[in-house]
Amino acid sequence: NAGVMQNPRHLVRRRGQEARLRCSPMKGHSHVYWYRQLPEEGLKFMVYLQKENIIDESGMPKERFSAEFPKEGPSILRIQQVVRGDSAAYFCASSPRQGVQETQYFGPGTRLLVL
Amino acid sequence: SQKIEQNSEALNIQEGKTATLTCNYTNYSPAYLQWYRQDPGRGPVFLLLIRENEKEKRKERLKVTFDTTLKQSLFHITASQPADSATYLCALDRNAGNMLTFGGGTRLMVKP
Numbered sequence: 341n342a343g344v345m346q347n348p349r350h351l352v353r354r355r356g357q358e359a360r361l362r363c364s365p366m367k368g369h370s371h372v373y374w375y376r377q378l379p380e381e382g383l384k385f386m387v388y389l390q391k392e393n394i395i396d397e398s399g400m401p402k403e404r405f406s407a408e409f410p411k412e413g414p415s416i417l418r419i420q421q422v423v424r425g426d427s428a429a430y431f432c433a434s435s436p437r438q439g440v441q442e443t444q445y446f447g448p449g450t451r452l453l454v455l
Numbered sequence: 456s457q458k459i460e461q462n463s464e465a466l467n468i469q470e471g472k473t474a475t476l477t478c479n480y481t482n483y484s485p486a487y488l489q490w491y492r493q494d495p496g497r498g499p500v501f502l503l504l505i506r507e508n509e510k511e512k513r514k515e516r517l518k519v520t521f522d523t524t525l526k527q528s529l530f531h532i533t534a535s536q537p538a539d540s541a542t543y544l545c546a547l548d549r550n551a552g553n554m555l556t557f558g559g560g561t562r563l564m565v566k567p
Contacts (some may be wrong), residue, residue: 443489445501448497448500
């Protein structure tokens, strides 16, 4: 039973390029969350998605960032026109159901470096 | 504003001792609190969940307490081992939903 998968594990982009981060949740999980972790800081919630729906994007920057979780395929976090401040580890997590007591299972993260 | 505070300084203890980590929060009324472990370069791994109506939860060498009056959770590792060295994160639910808010984490170093 594979865990949450993220790719790429490492991504290097130059300023102004686009970054696409992919997340495949655990089998049977229909809820996906994206978090960002800056160096020496905690995890910051970005967005919560279910299949084909964005449930909560209150932690997402208003510009340049978007996320989707299509009916088929992985969830995608897209960062357009990256800047150096976007350099961080981006973690995806999944859970099987919605509920106040659901554990989230995290992927290994994608480390984005913007040159 | 809402805050979750964990001791940002690393906790260094000797192998075999009990490690105690603290998580304090303000302006939250969480239905539950979770603790995660994070190793360098890895994603967080779930350890324990404690509900607002539970005072204490145990799992093997781990024990978590939850005091909603003090707005504090304590995380204990008994008989600590060097393999317990990691960063430990506490997380609260936001508005009784799925979204978690994490503290900054405390790094634990267990020396042999």
